[in-house]
Amino acid sequence: MSERLLELVGVSKTYEADASLWARLMGAGGAVRAVSEVDLTVTRGETLGLVGESGCGKSTLARLILKLEEVTGGDVIFDGRNVTGLGPQHLAWFRSRVQIVFQDPQSSLNRSYRVETILASALRLHRGLKRRSDLREAAADLLRLVGLDPAFLDRYPHELSGGQRQRVGIARALSVEPDLLVLDEPVSALDVSIQAQIVNLLHDLQRRLGLTYVFISHDLNVVRYLADRVAVMYFGRIVETGPVETIYRRPRHPYTRVLLSAVALPDPEHELPTETALTGEVPSPLAPPSGCAFHPRCPLAQERCRRERPELREVGGVAVACHLVES
Amino acid sequence: MSAALLEVQDLTITFRTDAGTVHPAKGVSFEVAQGEVVGLVGESGSGKSMTAKAVLGLVEPARAVRSAHIRYKGRDLNRLSAAELFQLRARDLAMIFQDPMGSLNPLFTIGHQLTRVYLQHGPREGSARERKRAARARAVELLKKVRIPDPESRLGQYPHQFSGGMRQRVMIAMALMCSPTLLVADEPTTALDVTVELQVVELLKSLQAELGMSVIFISHNLGVVARLCDRVMVMYAGRIVESGPVDRVLVNPAHPYTRALLASMPRGRKDEAPLRPIQGEPPSLARLAPGCPFRPRCDLAGAGCEVEQKLVTVEPRHQAACHRVRAA
Numbered sequence: 001m002s003e004r005l006l007e008l009v010g011v012s013k014t015y016e017a018d019a020s021l022w023a024r025l026m027g028a029g030g031a032v033r034a035v036s037e038v039d040l041t042v043t044r045g046e047t048l049g050l051v052g053e054s055g056c057g058k059s060t061l062a063r064l065i066l067k068l069e070e071v072t073g074g075d076v077i078f079d080g081r082n083v084t085g086l087g088p089q090h091l092a093w094f095r096s097r098v099q100i101v102f103q104d105p106q107s108s109l110n111r112s113y114r115v116e117t118i119l120a121s122a123l124r125l126h127r128g129l130k131r132r133s134d135l136r137e138a139a140a141d142l143l144r145l146v147g148l149d150p151a152f153l154d155r156y157p158h159e160l161s162g163g164q165r166q167r168v169g170i171a172r173a174l175s176v177e178p179d180l181l182v183l184d185e186p187v188s189a190l191d192v193s194i195q196a197q198i199v200n201l202l203h204d205l206q207r208r209l210g211l212t213y214v215f216i217s218h219d220l221n222v223v224r225y226l227a228d229r230v231a232v233m234y235f236g237r238i239v240e241t242g243p244v245e246t247i248y249r250r251p252r253h254p255y256t257r258v259l260l261s262a263v264a265l266p267d268p269e270h271e272l273p274t275e276t277a278l279t280g281e282v283p284s285p286l287a288p289p290s291g292c293a294f295h296p297r298c299p300l301a302q303e304r305c306r307r308e309r310p311e312l313r314e315v316g317g318v319a320v321a322c323h324l325v326e327s
Numbered sequence: 328m329s330a331a332l333l334e335v336q337d338l339t340i341t342f343r344t345d346a347g348t349v350h351p352a353k354g355v356s357f358e359v360a361q362g363e364v365v366g367l368v369g370e371s372g373s374g375k376s377m378t379a380k381a382v383l384g385l386v387e388p389a390r391a392v393r394s395a396h397i398r399y400k401g402r403d404l405n406r407l408s409a410a411e412l413f414q415l416r417a418r419d420l421a422m423i424f425q426d427p428m429g430s431l432n433p434l435f436t437i438g439h440q441l442t443r444v445y446l447q448h449g450p451r452e453g454s455a456r457e458r459k460r461a462a463r464a465r466a467v468e469l470l471k472k473v474r475i476p477d478p479e480s481r482l483g484q485y486p487h488q489f490s491g492g493m494r495q496r497v498m499i500a501m502a503l504m505c506s507p508t509l510l511v512a513d514e515p516t517t518a519l520d521v522t523v524e525l526q527v528v529e530l531l532k533s534l535q536a537e538l539g540m541s542v543i544f545i546s547h548n549l550g551v552v553a554r555l556c557d558r559v560m561v562m563y564a565g566r567i568v569e570s571g572p573v574d575r576v577l578v579n580p581a582h583p584y585t586r587a588l589l590a591s592m593p594r595g596r597k598d599e600a601p602l603r604p605i606q607g608e609p610p611s612l613a614r615l616a617p618g619c620p621f622r623p624r625c626d627l628a629g630a631g632c633e634v635e636q637k638l639v640t641v642e643p644r645h646q647a648a649c650h651r652v653r654a655a
Contacts, residue, residue, distance in 0.1 A: 053521070053522060191370040191371055191547070191609060192592060193587070193605035194608070194609075195604075196591035196593075196603070196604035196605070199604075200602055218520065218521060224595065225597050244596075263521065264548065264551050266549035266553050266577050266589055267550075267553060267577060267578070267594075268573050268577055268578065281492065281493070281523075
């Protein structure tokens with residue numbers, strides 16, 4: 001057992017924008033780098049929050065961790081084992097240890113199966129259960145684990161509320177007794193009162209089962225609540241990473257500062273951000289900016305930022321990729 | 328703030344569905360003053376969008392809407408003909424929706440869609456050519472106002488050439504083409520990223536201050552409401568359960584639902600401020616038990632709650648519909 005459960009070393013993912021023969025012959029194809037040279041370590045038992053706005057690459061990174069997509073550069077090391085080129089014969093092993101919970105349980109649960117069938121297929125594959133009664137008993141246990149009555153085994157997904165469906169989604173992910181759960185916006189589609197139930201459930205499950213989480217969210221309040229460490233992504237790269245409280249108390253990267261100042265708390269006396277609202281939009285991945293990808297929107301950008309891309313470096317207990325942050 | 332611009336009294340919407348009769352809004356009464364920004368908050372299915380749509384006469388079929396009256400500048404909207412209501416929309420009452428892609432026609436340029444509003448609802452003086460020119464000038468002016476760079480050339484572009492935040496700005500520009508006095512914004516920032524959401528909220532805030540219009544801002548995000556609104560109304564199961572100034576309702580909530588909602592929002596670390604979720608699920612409108620609709624999920628529920636409470640004043644301008652709150 002390695003303390004470092006998951007390590008990403010220089011992980012990149014490039015998509016061909018237009019892979020047609022004609023485009024390639026004309027040299028017009030162009031490549032889109034969704035994720036660039038990401039280094040990340042997730043320690044056993046911790047929660048890593050992955051935050052950033054739409055299109056920053058956080059969901060692509062999740063898919064790379066899960067091997068739903070193959071990396072085009074770098075290595076994914078899981079529990080001390082390089083899983084980058086893992087063949088199909090070992091995939092079952094990997095899948096039984098790393099699972100995902102999706103944002104929208106409506107579309108990630110098969111609507112024509114009862115909850116029991118949904119849970120039983122994973123139990124049969126990964127835990128080798130064969131007898132119907134054993135499968136049903138194990139599925140009932142899973143429902144109890146996520147706070148649902150076993151009577152829900154006989155329901156179809158459409159008969160459940162959003163919160164109940166997400167509980168089933170979590171139960172399915174837990175059916176193989178994984179070590180690592182990738183949670184891709186698991187509460188974003190839910191109502192506020194239900195969000196809190198699911199957040200508490202996730203926290204409780206982590207404590208009881210010793211799970212490790214990669215928690216992807218655009219809701220920075222939820223990330224602060226759940227995560228131990230956080231990684232902020234912008235335009236396919238990690239721009240700042242470190243302990244969640246250190247970063248929330250003193251964000252160093254200009255983008256993190258803007259992102260955190262945009263968080264709205266339900267408190268009229270909450271002091272309004274000193275940081276001005278960001279101007280402009282996320283750049284097009286087909287025309288990446290030179291130097292630091294954030295420079296066209298950065299209030300502090302200087303000549304150097306346009307020329308030279310900043311590397312992540314250690315500053316006061318966090319790693320930050322910005323030329324202007326003083327050591 | 329002067330007298331009420333909009334006055335809604337005892338609004339009830341009734342739909343007959345296969346599951347039974349439902350009331351997306353029941354006995355809803357409120358006022359919006361000139362220049363006031365009112366937040367309408369609640370979870371999915373609480374009736375906030377339906378209430379707002381009823382104000383604009385957008386609920387189909389119209390006979391589903393029953394109310395004592397909906398008065399706008401003293402005129403009862405229920406008594407207006409379809410033609411009169413058409414005249415009132417855009418010029419007096421305008422609305423923006425959550426999903427700008429769904430509200431913009433992908434087949435027409437932004438310029439076409441913006442000027443069309445003005446040509447249909449705007450001033451009628453002058454020749455067709457003059458009016459067209461005026462509409463175009465107005466469109467450019469508004470795109471500038473919502474801070475879209477290079478508005479002249481943007482007019483010739485199609486919705487897909489705009490990003491999500493830009494599209495929502497175009498929707499705001501479109502709603503403001505005829506200088507409405509009341510803008511209904513239905514979750515206009517929900518589909519946007521936080522930094523873009525902040526931009527749009529700040530934009531709405533400055534436009535509201537500049538133009539002096541009233542805004543009904545529908546949202547499930549209490550944080551955004553705190554930033555933008557003067558007053559907030561909290562809806563649950565088709566009722567307004569609490570209403571008051573933002574700095575009172577969010578700081579000193581009176582209704583157990585509002586209190587529970589605020590307690591279920593994370594504001595720090597799990598060890599500092601543990602979340603207290605609301606038990607159970609939002610009720611199905613078709614199977615609502617008699618009495619207070621929040622009763623099955625309420626910690627304070629007890630004797631008396633099987634009879635529904637009307638809004639009572641708990642402090643000046645602050646009301647809540649609960650037996651357990653002490654009237655002022």
